[in-house]
Amino acid sequence: MSAPNPSPRLPIPVTVLTGFLGAGKTTLLNRILTTAHGHRIAVIENEFGPVNIDSELLVQQSAEVVEMTNGCLCCTVRGDLAKNLLDLKSRRDAGELAFDRIVIETTGLADPGPVIQTFFAEPELAEAYLLDAVLTVVDAVHAPRQLDEHPVLLKQIGFADRLLVSKSEGIAADALGALLNRLTRINPRAPIRPLVAGELDFGFLLDIRGFNLNESLLADETAATPRFRPAAKPGTIFGGAAHNDEIGSLLLEHLGDVDLERIGTFVQGLLDRHGDDLLRYKGVLAIPDQESRLVFQGVHRLAGFDYGAAWNDDIRRSRIVVIGRRLQEDELRAGFAECVINA
Numbered sequence: 001m002s003a004p005n006p007s008p009r010l011p012i013p014v015t016v017l018t019g020f021l022g023a024g025k026t027t028l029l030n031r032i033l034t035t036a037h038g039h040r041i042a043v044i045e046n047e048f049g050p051v052n053i054d055s056e057l058l059v060q061q062s063a064e065v066v067e068m069t070n071g072c073l074c075c076t077v078r079g080d081l082a083k084n085l086l087d088l089k090s091r092r093d094a095g096e097l098a099f100d101r102i103v104i105e106t107t108g109l110a111d112p113g114p115v116i117q118t119f120f121a122e123p124e125l126a127e128a129y130l131l132d133a134v135l136t137v138v139d140a141v142h143a144p145r146q147l148d149e150h151p152v153l154l155k156q157i158g159f160a161d162r163l164l165v166s167k168s169e170g171i172a173a174d175a176l177g178a179l180l181n182r183l184t185r186i187n188p189r190a191p192i193r194p195l196v197a198g199e200l201d202f203g204f205l206l207d208i209r210g211f212n213l214n215e216s217l218l219a220d221e222t223a224a225t226p227r228f229r230p231a232a233k234p235g236t237i238f239g240g241a242a243h244n245d246e247i248g249s250l251l252l253e254h255l256g257d258v259d260l261e262r263i264g265t266f267v268q269g270l271l272d273r274h275g276d277d278l279l280r281y282k283g284v285l286a287i288p289d290q291e292s293r294l295v296f297q298g299v300h301r302l303a304g305f306d307y308g309a310a311w312n313d314d315i316r317r318s319r320i321v322v323i324g325r326r327l328q329e330d331e332l333r334a335g336f337a338e339c340v341i342n343a
């Protein structure tokens with residue numbers, strides 16, 4: 001029997017590890033599992049086909065590994081994912097397993113969207129687990145071509161909370177620079193780091209709380225030197241004409257309040273019309289007569305709203321960041337403009 005779990009009632013953090021075929025997901029996972037960091041990690045491995053090679057490649061002594069084969073998590077075996085997660089939780093509660101976080105390694109072809117949605121769509125899962133972050137490994141050598149040929153890689157990058165570039169030692173500095181620029185255009189929200197030999201920075205990988213509803217949602221974008229690059233002019237938001245990447249991002253911003261009813265209608269309309277194309281969106285809004293920030297975020301059509309920290313002496317402003325496919329910039333800007341309250 002394993003030692004009792006320290007906090008059986010707290011939600012268990014989950015990290016989704018994604019990246020295209022051969023990007024280096026298992027290599028990274030092995031490094032995570034073999035580093036002494038004090039976390040007890042259970043792993044869910046998903047692979048196409050009847051045999052899970054990845055789980056055989058894993059160093060198993062330190063982790064409980066659940067194998068999911070014969071389909072991809074994002075489509076055929078999504079129900080199994082929920083079942084496996086609940087099963088792991090019951091075994092943990094019963095003292096049969098001891099772990100304090102889960103890493104899910106998806107197949108290289110998986111769209112992370114449905115995997116993410118699983119955690120919000122099923123109340124039992126939402127209570128038991130806390131989706132911490134999506135980590136996406138990007139293969140520096142192959143990504144430029146893969147990005148042109150495989151739209152799912154755009155989604156994997158678009159959904160990421162952290163982008164980890166593998167094999168960067170294999171390419172010239174200017175090619176790496178071009179790739180990093182391209183990644184930033186697709187997803188300006190996610191910090192990027194190369195995966196290099198040596199110690200892993202667990203502060204960068206774990207406990208990111210990328211899906212929490214709080215005012216730090218846009219922390220990176222609201223820093224003194226904004227990491228977020230707003231679209232300069234119409235037509236430039238899709239990662240640039242050079243690559244014709246369909247996934248891009250857009251910042252909607254107003255230095256002041258927005259009308260609650262109008263912004264609700266605007267966001268709802270957006271989800272109704274374009275929900276399939278909205279990968280991630282986050283907003284921090286100032287609402288008249290409301291001392292606290294209204295914070296929202298979502299994935300496709302699943303969105304959550306809540307009031308966060310008080311504005312106090314901070315400048316009231318309203319910002320929405322959208323990462324999506326084929327974003328209709330003019331429509332979004334016009335819709336948002338109708339919601340703002342001009343002092």
Ligand SMILES: Nc1nc2c(ncn2[C@@H]2O[C@H](COP(=O)(O)OP(=O)(O)OP(=O)(O)O)[C@@H](O)[C@H]2O)c(=O)[nH]1
Pocket residue numbers: 019020021022023024025026027028054107108166167168170195
């Ligand atoms: N040179 C170099 N090779 C790497 C690096 N990371 C991973 N590899 C190699 O790339 C190959 C694929 O790595 P994996 O970790 O199996 O990739 P994966 O994303 O798990 O692959 P799939 O599960 O098949 O999608 C292996 O041969 C690794 O040794 C890196 O940073 N540099």
